[in-house]
Amino acid sequence: MTRILDGKAIAAELRAEIAEKTAILKQTRGIQPGIALLLVGENPASQVYVRSKAKACEELGFYSETLHKPADTSEEDVLAQVRAWNTDPHIHGILVQLPLPKHIDEMRVLLAIAPSKDVDGFHPENVGRLVAGLPGFVSCTPAGIMEIIKRSNIEMRGKHAVVVGRSNIVGKPMANLLYQKNPHANAIVTICHTAAADLAYYTKQADVLIAAVGVPEVITGEQVKDGVVVIDVGINRIVDASAPKGTRLVGDVHYESVAAKASAITPVPGGVGPMTIAMLMSNTYQSAAGEVY
Numbered sequence: 494m495t496r497i498l499d500g501k502a503i504a505a506e507l508r509a510e511i512a513e514k515t516a517i518l519k520q521t522r523g524i525q526p527g528i529a530l531l532l533v534g535e536n537p538a539s540q541v542y543v544r545s546k547a548k549a550c551e552e553l554g555f556y557s558e559t560l561h562k563p564a565d566t567s568e569e570d571v572l573a574q575v576r577a578w579n580t581d582p583h584i585h586g587i588l589v590q591l592p593l594p595k596h597i598d599e600m601r602v603l604l605a606i607a608p609s610k611d612v613d614g615f616h617p618e619n620v621g622r623l624v625a626g627l628p629g630f631v632s633c634t635p636a637g638i639m640e641i642i643k644r645s646n647i648e649m650r651g652k653h654a655v656v657v658g659r660s661n662i663v664g665k666p667m668a669n670l671l672y673q674k675n676p677h678a679n680a681i682v683t684i685c686h687t688a689a690a691d692l693a694y695y696t697k698q699a700d701v702l703i704a705a706v707g708v709p710e711v712i713t714g715e716q717v718k719d720g721v722v723v724i725d726v727g728i729n730r731i732v733d734a735s736a737p738k739g740t741r742l743v744g745d746v747h748y749e750s751v752a753a754k755a756s757a758i759t760p761v762p763g764g765v766g767p768m769t770i771a772m773l774m775s776n777t778y779q780s781a782a783g784e785v786y
């Protein structure tokens with residue numbers, strides 16, 4: 494029997510815990526976690542994400558403010574806004590939705606965010622803290638995957654974890670979390686990327702496979718071994734004439750053929766996706782409570 498790792502249920506559990514802790518933080522210390530969301534331009538996916546983040550804040554009793562700026566906003570304007578939030582006592586987390594328009598240097602903007610408010614975990618200070626095994630904010634999607642692993646009691650110690658994808662947001666922090674010497678990690682880690690001539694050579698060796706490629710259904714059942722644990726980070730919309738809307742969401746793994754061999758797998762949707770916002774809320778709560786910096 495293949496175990497379905499229900500990220501939606503785990504995220505709901507986590508959000509309920511944060512809502513409860515938030516109520517206590519307000520009562521005992523008079524602190525309401527606050528997050529500032531900056532969206533530049535009209536990217537439709539980014540608009541959906543930012544709206545979902547603001548809605549999560551409302552549900553959990555957080556303060557939030559969303560600033561939606563036009564696509565031609567200057568880099569200086571963005572930097573000035575970030576700096577204003579850096580010193581705003583109501584704001585414990587600053588989130589600049591990526592991607593930014595091409596005329597804005599993303600790294601300059603990320604570097605301007607105070608590391609202590611960088612709840613996305615993208616500032617090089619927080620990336621460095623992760624690599625060094627120090628407390629800091631960790632990118633929400635990989636942090637959410639670790640939470641799925643932990644709450645599903647998946648043993649990682651000594652296992653061969655293969656991460657497919659080397660993005661700053663998922664692949665790199667994921668690999669760094671998996672090899673850390675702690676009870677829910679301690680894995681042996683391989684990172685694969687586009688230069689791999691034979692991707693299957695690596696994926697077949699995985700005890701735990703993390704697919705963060707961004708290509709629909711690219712990893713198939715023939716490319717994994719029996720009993721593999723599969724974490725599918727992909728969210729891809731594909732055309733499907735038989736689906737009610739004419740399209741449907743799929744992951745980076747071909748679900749049917751991979752699930753047939755896997756001991757456990759995250760579905761798409763309802764797997765990794767819901768964990769990202771839950772971890773953003775968790776990071777912001779921790780920032781407000783002073784648990785990280």
Ligand code: GUN
Pocket residue numbers: 588589590591592613633634662769
């Ligand atoms: N764009 C895609 N994923 C993310 C994310 O996790 N945070 C931000 N800020 N932008 C993104």
